[in-house]
Amino acid sequence: MRTRNHRRTTRATGSAFTPDAIEVGARHLQIGDDWVASFAITGYPREVHPGWLQPLLTYPGRLDVSLHIEPIEPRVAADRLRKQLGRLESGRRDDAAHGRLADPQVEAATEDAYDLSDRLARGEGRLFRFGLYLTVHTGSEDELIEEISAVRALAASLLLDAKPTTYRSLQGWVTTLPMGLDHIQMTRTFDTAALAAAFPFTSPDLPPPDVTSSSAAGGVLYGYNLGSQGLVHWDRFACENYNSVILGRSGAGKSYLVKLEALRSLYRGVEVAIIDPEDEYARLANAVGGIHIPLGADGVRLNPLDLPIHTRPDGRRSAPADALTRRSLFCHTLLSVLFGQSLTADERAVLDLAVTATYQAAGITEDARTWTRQAPLLPDLQAALAASHDRVAHDLAARLRPFTEGAFSGLFDGPSTQTTESHLLVSSLRHLPDELKPAGILLTLDTVWRRISTPAARRPRLCVVDEAWLLMQQQSGAEFLWRMAKSARKHWAGLTVATQDVGDVLGSDLGKAVIANAATQVLLRQAPQSIDDIVRTFALSEGERQFLLSAGTGQGLLAAGTQRVAFHAIASDAEHLLITTNPAELAAMTDDDSPTGHDFAAELHQDIVLDD
Structure with a gap:
């Protein structure tokens, strides 16, 4: 027909x-x-x-x-169940009267019918x-x-x-x-418990962002789902806050996943700023036309006393009304990180007066019209402290001298030399001495925050702090990171904290607060020594605990609220060339193997089209 x-x-x-x-x-x-x-x-x-x-x-x-589910009236269900029990029981008695062996299927059906009858009589379920x-x-x-x-x-x-x-x-x-x-109309009778167990939609996949469109995947592709045939897409900017935390031991694929998310976020029009501790993101920045700032290299300087001056659409330059006050407060945080300990009340009072005197000497006062003048330098602040007759000021000047005149002065002895206006900003800490790396992270975060908080240029942004334990070791640095995690959402920005030293993050209240303010949490392979802290903090099940102990490279657990999914990060060939840190692959890679600029964009676009 x-x-x-x-x-x-x-x-x-x-x-x-x-x-x-x-x-x-x-x-x-x-x-x-x-x-x-x-x-x-x-x-x-x-x-x-x-x-x-x-x-x-x-x-x-x-x-x-x-x-297809149709409820049965309780009275009708009770009558039918009673008749069924009568048939089963009469069959059993007839077999016993004639000396026949008991039928195991009939025995099992009779036991199930009696159990179901008891539960229905107690009101513990219904029939469907x-x-x-x-x-x-x-x-x-x-x-x-x-x-x-x-x-x-x-x-x-x-x-x-x-x-x-x-x-x-x-x-x-x-x-x-x-x-x-x-x-x-080929149906079977189910009770409430059996019907609930038959509900098939217990998928390990994350729910789509739009409940009216189950086929529209949003966000960034993290990889494929280890529990199904699906892919894991996640949109951080659809959560209650846009922060994320990535925890994993060395070699678990933590930096690989961070670079993959950053690269794919760029295609969504998201600006990304990355703090790179080991110069792993330089190839990525060069390929996509970003800015790479090698802190600690010759001629690269960041002036912590720069005021946040913004250019408005009409061409005029302006700054927030409290810009000068915020710079003074930031100087307190910076010196605490440089000294490795928090300042006392007396030291804060003396430092506040010295900062004000330093700006006034440069012609910068409370009058906002003076804020566009050349900002003073950290050596000017050290000279203002040394010129004071206060003993506390002299002590601060002596402690600050290595960073203005001594071995660690290369980063602070001149005005800022690098622009930060880019869709991808990578600040590398590899050339910095270990003593200056926490300060380098803090200065970069401050630079990024000043850009994020610009009212005239609101767009989605991500700030990635790789190896955040370097900053979390300092109380003042941890407080700055915590304040940024709490305030980033208000400026349409997300903070990514990635670290392999789980103890430094979970061992402090501020570290736990940073995790609590991250709606997206990614756990990669963990060391046995730290797994118990991870289990307590994230309330993991025994199965999730064993998975994190045995997960392969690139495999992890994405936790977002009540949703949890095990995934494996995947990258195209073009993406892999830019984000891999495998020494063997890097040694075998030639200059022609690493795409740059327009060639990379075209190749990656082709990969995405083929994948779709």
């Missing part, structure tokens, strides 16, 4: 989804170019676990799963009519035969008996459409 539907172009929009033709066979349908076959489930296992139908939803082919139907779609008849075999094999592995809807193929297809119509 062949049914044709000729429709006009002026008909309603809904007719656009009507097939041009439907060819009905005994066990299949041909709907346009699709070949379709339907099945009804007639046999079920005796015992199941929650979500046991999930493999049907993760089937790699196109498979429609339809569940449950129908489960499957429809498989392919592009050709030969593929349909193979898919039918695969689907029936999958059903058999779940102890399900799938029967084809012979001579009712059209009714079977309609039954699996989202219309709420059951034209097959």
